Every structure is written in C-alpha cells, then in structure tokens.
Amino acid sequence: MIQFDQVTKRYPGGNEALKNLSFAIDSGEMVFLAGHSGAGKSTLLKLIAGIERATSGGVLVNGQNLSKLRPSQLPYVRQHIGLVFQDHKILFDRPVFDNVMLPLNIIGFDRRDAAKRVRAALDKVGLLGKEKAMPIHLSGGEQQRLCIARAVVHRPSILLADEPSANLDRAYALDIMELFKSFHQVGVTVVISAHDETLMEDYGRRIIRLREGQFAA
Amino acid sequence: MKHFLYLHLLSARQALVKILRQPFGSLLSLLMLSVALALPLALYLGVESTQAWVGKLTATPQISLFMELSAEDADLAAVKSSLAGNPKVKSVSFVSKAEALAGLEKRNGLDGLAADLDSNPLPDAFVVTPVTLEPGELDMLQKELSGLPMVESAQFDASWAKRLYGMVELVRHLTLFLGAALGLALVLVTHNTIRMQILAHRDEIEVSKLIGASDNFIRRPFLYHALWQGILAGLIAWGLTSWLVATANPAVREFAQLYNERLELRTLTAFELLAMLAATGVLAMLGARLAANHHLRQIEPH
Numbered sequence: 001m002i003q004f005d006q007v008t009k010r011y012p013g014g015n016e017a018l019k020n021l022s023f024a025i026d027s028g029e030m031v032f033l034a035g036h037s038g039a040g041k042s043t044l045l046k047l048i049a050g051i052e053r054a055t056s057g058g059v060l061v062n063g064q065n066l067s068k069l070r071p072s073q074l075p076y077v078r079q080h081i082g083l084v085f086q087d088h089k090i091l092f093d094r095p096v097f098d099n100v101m102l103p104l105n106i107i108g109f110d111r112r113d114a115a116k117r118v119r120a121a122l123d124k125v126g127l128l129g130k131e132k133a134m135p136i137h138l139s140g141g142e143q144q145r146l147c148i149a150r151a152v153v154h155r156p157s158i159l160l161a162d163e164p165s166a167n168l169d170r171a172y173a174l175d176i177m178e179l180f181k182s183f184h185q186v187g188v189t190v191v192i193s194a195h196d197e198t199l200m201e202d203y204g205r206r207i208i209r210l211r212e213g214q215f216a217a
Numbered sequence: 218m219k220h221f222l223y224l225h226l227l228s229a230r231q232a233l234v235k236i237l238r239q240p241f242g243s244l245l246s247l248l249m250l251s252v253a254l255a256l257p258l259a260l261y262l263g264v265e266s267t268q269a270w271v272g273k274l275t276a277t278p279q280i281s282l283f284m285e286l287s288a289e290d291a292d293l294a295a296v297k298s299s300l301a302g303n304p305k306v307k308s309v310s311f312v313s314k315a316e317a318l319a320g321l322e323k324r325n326g327l328d329g330l331a332a333d334l335d336s337n338p339l340p341d342a343f344v345v346t347p348v349t350l351e352p353g354e355l356d357m358l359q360k361e362l363s364g365l366p367m368v369e370s371a372q373f374d375a376s377w378a379k380r381l382y383g384m385v386e387l388v389r390h391l392t393l394f395l396g397a398a399l400g401l402a403l404v405l406v407t408h409n410t411i412r413m414q415i416l417a418h419r420d421e422i423e424v425s426k427l428i429g430a431s432d433n434f435i436r437r438p439f440l441y442h443a444l445w446q447g448i449l450a451g452l453i454a455w456g457l458t459s460w461l462v463a464t465a466n467p468a469v470r471e472f473a474q475l476y477n478e479r480l481e482l483r484t485l486t487a488f489e490l491l492a493m494l495a496a497t498g499v500l501a502m503l504g505a506r507l508a509a510n511h512h513l514r515q516i517e518p519h
C-alpha cells in the first residue's frame with residue numbers, strides 16, 4: 001500500500017513540485033498518473049521510491065513512513081520496488097544481460113539462480129534473443145523493454161513506471177501497457193505515468209491527474 | 218551470516234581479478250609504490266641486522282693510553298699506580314711495546330719484522346676499562362687520563378663505535394620517518410586510485426543507488442580493491458628487499474670477516490611480514506574509505 005498524507009515537496013531553490021497532496025493506492029492496484037510536463041509526476045514517483053524526500057507530510061510505503069526513516073535505510077525500501085526511469089538509466093558499457101542482473105547483485109541473489117531469473121525477465125519482455133547485445137544496438141522500444149526487465153527481475157511488490165510509452169508508436173505503447181497489466185494480474189501494485197491520457201482511458205483504471213503539483217479537476 | 222560472508226568473498230575475488238587485469242599503467246603505479254615501500258623496509262632490516270653487533274661494540278668501551286716513546290720504567294710505574302688509585306677505573310692491562318710488536322707480527326704474518334727494524338716504533342700502552350658506561354663521564358675520564366705525565370694520547374676505543382651507534386640511531390629515525398611518509402603516500406595514492414575509479418564508474422554507482430544499493434554495497438568493491446593493492450604493494454616490496462638482502466649478504470659477510478666478525482643481513486620474520494602486510498592493507502583501505510566517503514556523497518541520490 002502507498003499513502004500520501006498532506007505531502008509537499010519543495011526543491012532547493014523554492015520550486016514547489018507537489019502541494020499538500022493526500023491519496024492512497026491499494027496493494028495490487030493499477031493506477032495511472034497523468035499531467036502535463038512539469039506537473040510533478042516524476043517527483044511523485046521519486047517520493048514513493050525514497051529517491052527524493054518530502055519537505056512536509058508523510059509518505060507511507062508498505063507500512064513504513066519514509067519521512068521517518070534514516071537516509072541509510074532508504075536503499076532497502078527501494079529494493080522492494082521496481083523502477084522504470086523516465087531517462088532509462090541504462091548502463092551502456094555492458095550487455096543487456098548484465099544490465100538486468102544489476103538489481104539481483106544488489107540484493108545479493110545467488111549467482112546461478114540469478115542467471116535463470118534474468119533470462120525469465122528477458123523472456124517476459126521479449127528480449128531473450130538479445131541478452132548478449134549491447135544496449136546501444138537496441139531500438140528505442142527495445143531499450144524501454146530492457147528497463148522493464150530490470151525493474152521486475154527481483155520481483156518487487158511495487159512497480160513504478162515513469163512515462164514508459166513516451167516516444168513509442170501507439171501499437172508498441174499498447175504492447176508495453178499489456179506487459180504492465182500482466183504484472184498487475186499477478187498481484188503487483190503498478191503506477192504508470194504518462195502525459196498521453198488516451199492510452200489510459202482504454203483501461204478503465206483510476207487516473208490521478210496532476211496540474212502544477214495539485215490534483216486537476 | 219553465511220550469505221553475508223559469501224557476498225564479501227565474492228567482492229574480494231572480483232576486486233583481485235580486476236587488479237590483475239588492470240591496464241599496464243596502474244600496475245606501474247603499484248610497482249612504483251612497492252619500490253618506495255622497499256626503501257624503508259631495507260633500512261629497517263639493515264638497522265635490525267647490525268644492531269646486536271653495534272650494541273656489543275659499544276657495551277665495552279675501553280680507553281687506550283699510549284705512552285711517549287721516551288717513557289722510562291719509572292714513568293710507567295707512576296702511571297700504573299695513579300691508574301690503580303683511580304676510582305673510575307675498573308681494570309687496567311699493560312701492553313708493552315715488545316708485546317705490541319710481537320702481536321703485530323703474529324697477526325699480520327710479518328715474521329722477522331722486529332729483526333728488520335732498528336728500534337721498536339710502537340709505544341707502551343695501558344688498556345683501561347672504566348667503571349662507567351655513560352658517554353659524558355667517559356669523555357671526562359679520557360681527558361683526565363690523557364693529562365697524566367708522559368702519556369702521549371688517550372684513545373677512546375669505543376669512540377668510533379659510539380659514532381657508529383649514533384649513525385645507526387640516525388638511520389633508525391630515518392627509517393621511521395620514511396616509513397611514516399611512505400605510509401602517508403600509500404594512503405594518498407590509493408585515495409587517488411579509488412577516486413579515479415569512482416569517477417569512472419559514476420553511472421553504475423548512480424544507477425545502483427537508484428535501484429537500492431546501500432553505501433556499504435557500493436563502497437565494498439572499492440575497499441577490497443584498495444586492500445589488495447596495499448597487500449600486493451607490501452608483498453612486492455618484501456620480494457624486492459629479500460632479493461636485495463640475498464644479493465648483498467655475501468659481500469656483507471666477507472666485509473665482516475675482515476674484522477673477525479660475523480655479520481649478516483636478515484630478512485623479515487613471518488610475524489613482521491604479516492604485520493607489514495596488515496599495515497599496508499589497512500592504510501590502503503583508509504585511503505579508499507576517505508575517497509569513497511568524499512566522492513559517493515557527490516553522486517545522486519543521497
């Protein structure tokens with residue numbers, strides 16, 4: 001479960017990205033996050049992942065109040081979350097396989113089981129044949145799939161995807177959405193942001209609309 | 218717990234493999250460090266090896282009183298009785314000029330030397346063993362004795378040994394100073410190596426942090442890298458000095474034999490070797506820790 005309690009996020013320099021937001025996302029729910037550029041979508045996701053900290057208010061994730069945790073404890077919260085970053089954060093100096101392996105290394109997964117897990121994740125996103133490829137040789141859509149494989153390889157209970165369908169054609173974007181739906185169907189809490197609402201409306205899920213850091217009507 | 222150990226082992230092994238596969242340039246800097254460390258190590262061994270010998274030399278100072286060549290028996294008797302009455306003198310032995318010449322012939326295999334000489338060129342001498350071992354008092358005694366009638370000179374046998382002892386002390390201080398300076402150099406060099414590595418792995422570190430790597434996890438490979446670097450540098454330094462000792466020892470032995478002494482440079486004991494490797498390892502890790510703390514803080518997220 002994810003719960004925001006009167007959360008305000010002010011960046012250094014006085015920029016208020018989120019203003020007094022309160023909402024909750026149930027365990028196993030699939031939710032969309034909509035809003036124009038600068039509305040605060042990425043900021044909201046980063047607060048859930050403990051990458052940024054709330055200026056005031058409480059952020060509860062899986063029963064833990066992130067605002068009360070010491071900075072040194074935040075990494076362990078992140079280990080239970082899968083993240084698809086808006087700017088991908090792919091490591092281009094190593095093949096696809098090693099990129100997907102990274103989260104398993106971090107949680108200290110047994111090496112042999114890890115290789116199986118990595119292949120399963122790559123299979124799930126349709127990249128099994130490309131495990132030895134360098135990421136620079138992947139298409140934009142394939143890079144996006146690589147990010148998704150890396151986000152789910154350690155089987156997190158929460159999956160946060162920041163504009164995973166940006167810059168993809170509609171058919172490809174729908175493929176990606178189906179992928180997220182399949183994770184949702186096995187019980188993962190999924191939060192997906194996008195500024196294109198037409199894609200979300202087909203799914204009949206809850207949409208949290210943001211405008212300048214507040215709920216839009 | 219087992220899992221924890223497994224992770225550490227994995228890190229240690231990966232770091233070692235990485236060091237051994239390093240580009241030639243970084244191996245060169247490792248070698249440079251080792252050569253630098255070999256210097257105080259060699260000095261240390263030099264001091265440690267000669268110490269017992271030098272100590273033996275200085276522990277029995279003696280003052281030799283050489284009489285004027287024209288000294289008569291009466292003069293000798295006068296000096297002898299004044300020495301006997303001196304409370305600072307422990308014992309006295311007399312070496313007559315004839316005995317001295319005979320000794321010289323025998324030692325140097327110059328039989329018949331005395332016969333060839335018109336007169337004995339050597340002086341009569343008293344060898345005085347003083348009560349005190351304290352250098353200041355010894356100097357006073359030497360002055361006092363050289364003032365006795367018909368005494369040509371009073372030579373302090375131990376004076377050169379004392380000088381040697383002082384020199385060894387100096388070298389010992391130099392060793393300490395060099396050791397400390399190079400220990401510091403070890404910290405700084407690893408600090409720099411690790412800093413470069415962190416900068417080179419910036420992206421990986423950032424992504425790892427973003428997906429849940431703790432600071433300890435990120436630091437671990439760098440600390441192990443530093444540990445191995447320190448240990449390897451120590452080992453190479455040890456190898457270099459062992460080689461140096463082995464090469465120098467025949468010459469040292471031969472030299473010592475000229476003075477009827479047995480002297481040999483020794484290598485490090487197992488305990489000393491372990492202590493040194495522990496020290497270089499810890500110092501290198503200290504440098505890495507400082508670099509990691511400083512530079513990891515600059516990589517988002519915090």
Ligand SMILES: Nc1ncnc2c1ncn2[C@@H]1O[C@H](COP(=O)(O)OP(=O)(O)OP(=O)(O)O)[C@@H](O)[C@H]1O
Nearest residue numbers: 011012015017035036037038039040041042043044
């Ligand atoms: N690190 C930062 N420092 C200062 N201001 C920031 C920072 N990150 C975001 N902001 C500001 O916070 C506001 C919200 O940014 P955010 O990235 O959350 O928007 P977004 O909805 O994700 O936009 P986009 O669709 O363009 O990704 C913006 O005004 C942005 O300028």
Ligand SMILES: [Mg+2]
Nearest residue numbers: 041042086162
């Ligand atoms: Mg964004």
